[in-house]
Amino acid sequence: MPNSNIEIIAPADGRGETRNFLLVCVVVLACAIGLLSLIHSSPQNALSELPNQFSNLATQVSNAVEEIELLEEAELINAPYQLADLPFPTYQNQSFIQLDEHCFSLFQGQYVFVVERHEEGWDAHWAPSEQAVDCHASLDWHLLNQ
Amino acid sequence: MRLLLLSLLVLLSSQASARLQVGITLHPYYSYVSNIVGDKADVLPLIDSGFNPHNYQLNPADIERLNNLDALVVNGIGHDMFATNTVDRLQPKNLTVIYANRDVPLIGHDEKVNPHTFVSIDAAIRQVYTIAKELGALDPDNKSYFLKNALQYAKTLRALKKPVQQALLNKDVSKLRIASTHGAYAYLLQEFGLTVSAVIEPAHGVAPTASQLEETIETIRQQNIDVLFTELNMENKYVDLIERETGIKIYYFSHMTHGAYSKDQVEQEMGHNLSKLAEALSS
Numbered sequence: 364m365p366n367s368n369i370e371i372i373a374p375a376d377g378r379g380e381t382r383n384f385l386l387v388c389v390v391v392l393a394c395a396i397g398l399l400s401l402i403h404s405s406p407q408n409a410l411s412e413l414p415n416q417f418s419n420l421a422t423q424v425s426n427a428v429e430e431i432e433l434l435e436e437a438e439l440i441n442a443p444y445q446l447a448d449l450p451f452p453t454y455q456n457q458s459f460i461q462l463d464e465h466c467f468s469l470f471q472g473q474y475v476f477v478v479e480r481h482e483e484g485w486d487a488h489w490a491p492s493e494q495a496v497d498c499h500a501s502l503d504w505h506l507l508n509q
Numbered sequence: 510m511r512l513l514l515l516s517l518l519v520l521l522s523s524q525a526s527a528r529l530q531v532g533i534t535l536h537p538y539y540s541y542v543s544n545i546v547g548d549k550a551d552v553l554p555l556i557d558s559g560f561n562p563h564n565y566q567l568n569p570a571d572i573e574r575l576n577n578l579d580a581l582v583v584n585g586i587g588h589d590m591f592a593t594n595t596v597d598r599l600q601p602k603n604l605t606v607i608y609a610n611r612d613v614p615l616i617g618h619d620e621k622v623n624p625h626t627f628v629s630i631d632a633a634i635r636q637v638y639t640i641a642k643e644l645g646a647l648d649p650d651n652k653s654y655f656l657k658n659a660l661q662y663a664k665t666l667r668a669l670k671k672p673v674q675q676a677l678l679n680k681d682v683s684k685l686r687i688a689s690t691h692g693a694y695a696y697l698l699q700e701f702g703l704t705v706s707a708v709i710e711p712a713h714g715v716a717p718t719a720s721q722l723e724e725t726i727e728t729i730r731q732q733n734i735d736v737l738f739t740e741l742n743m744e745n746k747y748v749d750l751i752e753r754e755t756g757i758k759i760y761y762f763s764h765m766t767h768g769a770y771s772k773d774q775v776e777q778e779m780g781h782n783l784s785k786l787a788e789a790l791s792s
Contacts, residue, residue: 410617419699421614422631426663429638433660455702508614 411509413489417474421489421507423452424469424476428485431478435485444480451478462497470495475502529648532578534589535562537627537765538609538640540775542582544662545641549651553578554770555592562766565591572599580605580647582640586615587624588766607643609636616695628765629696630670630779634663669779672787673701680790686732688757690739690748693764697782701790706732709751716747729755736789740764758792760785 413421427450434440440448443464451459451467459469465480475492478485490502529550533539542552556571567575572595575581581596583589585608596606609626613635616623626632641659645652687698688707695705709717709725717725728734734757739748741761752759762785763778771777 410620410622411614413614415616415618415695416699416704418614418616419631419696422635425612425614426631426634426638429635430660430663433656436656508612 412505413474413507413509417471417489420452420454420471420476424478424487425507427451428478428487431485442480449478460495466498468495468497476507477504529579529644530577531644532575532581533770534581534583534592535627535766536768536770537633537775538582538584539770540772541609541633541637541640541662542644543772544665545637545644545655545658546651547654547658549654550644550648555581558767558769562589562591567591567595575599575604576601578604580607580644582607582609584609584624584627586610586622586626588627605643605647607640609640612639616699623692623695625693625764626696627775628693628762628779628782629700630666630783631700632696633775633779634666637662637666665776666779669776669783670700673783673790676787676790677701682790685736685790686734688729688734688737690737693740694738694762697762697786701786706734709737722747722750726751726754729757736760738762738785738789741767758789760789762786 411418411421430450431440434450444461446459446461446467449459449467451469453459454469454471457469457471459467459476459478461467467478469476470492473491473493474489475494475496476487476489477496477498478487479498487507488504489507490496490500490504492500492502496502529546530553531542531546531550532553532555533542534555536558539552539554542550546552553574555574556565556567575592575596578601581592581604583593583596583606585593585606593606596604610624610632613626613632615626626636637659641655645655648655682701682703685703686706687703688709689705690709692705692708698705707725707728729737729751734755737748737751737757737759739759739761741763748759751757762782765775765778768774
């Protein structure tokens with residue numbers, strides 16, 4: 364005798380499964396985007412903001428700073444510093460100019476490069492600029508390799 | 510007497526072990542470091558010559574060598590990832606990794622850095638100074654010696670520019686259109702105010718497909734490219750085809766990552782590159 368007490372289960376409309384499936388898709392996508400952005404946002408060698416065409420000028424300025432430090436260490440140059448004694452590069456017939464005893468600058472197009480003698484030593488920077496400025500101007504200064 | 514000999518041996522062996530053991534990953538760094546350290550340190554290629562840096566994987570013997578080094582000088586911006594990836598993963602104790610390009614203002618396109626700073630004079634000098642300073646920090650007794658050698662080597666490298674500087678005297682190169690088979694020469698050419706108008710290979714050592722080659726030939730014709738710089742020691746059969754089809758003048762540059770490691774490789778091969786460049790500019 365078949366049991367007449369049969370429980371009737373309404374067929375699932377699939378909404379729950381669809382919701383779960385979409386949720387899993389969203390989580391997987393979010394994880395993938397997160398991981399990709401991590402890889403993308405931590406490049407080992409970020410490119411300089413300085414336009415490519417100034418890369419060699421910046422390199423030559425950087426080399427000059429090293430050489431000035433070595434010359435100074437060997438006591439071949441001393442304060443007061445004279446522009447003529449320092450091995451600065453020229454660029455398209457433009458030369459560095461001496462703005463005060465410790466500040467030297469080269470203005471080229473829309474960029475200015477400065478080399479300065481601090482108490483601790485020499486350093487060099489570049490910044491976008493519409494005009495020639497001295498080492499203390501309030502500009503967005505960058506290291507030569509940045 | 511026996512005691513004296515023994516003491517002498519102990520002294521000699523302790524001096525030998527005190528010498529810096531400096532590893533390098535690519536040929537130019539062998540030349541740089543050898544010129545900096547002179548006879549005060551040992552320069553050891555991480556891997557034997559004849560490898561392709563673009564697809565090399567370190568083997569256990571290389572890793573053993575890595576573990577015995579005091580310092581490893583690396584390009585670090587994409588040309589020796591076979592070494593930098595392993596070093597990052599293993600982080601060998603007592604190893605100082607010297608990133609030669611740390612202070613170099615880099616050239617790049619589309620967020621991708623051009624790693625060929627060693628095919629250059631000024632960027633090479635910048636790297637030599639960085640390496641010399643770092644080695645001086647590891648071996649303070651020889652710091653002045655390293656820096657003095659670095660300065661002397663920079664002078665030697667700079668002197669190599671002379672033939673090109675002479676070829677450029679009173680010459681207007683603003684209209685000279687240059688192509689290269691791959692992007693290795695951007696740093697070198699920029700030193701002389703020259704820029705590359707077209708790069709042919711899709712990647713280093715990868716020959717272009719037939720359609721890419723057709724496009725290249727068309728680009729060379731359209732842009733009136735005057736000279737093509739291509740690489741020595743690479744089989745570039747398609748370059749001959751470009752020469753035939755366009756009549757363009759082709760000059761061969763060394764990429765400086767082939768052959769035996771030697772102290773004067775950079776001087777020799779950059780000398781060759783610069784004499785070829787002078788020839789191209791004079792023609």
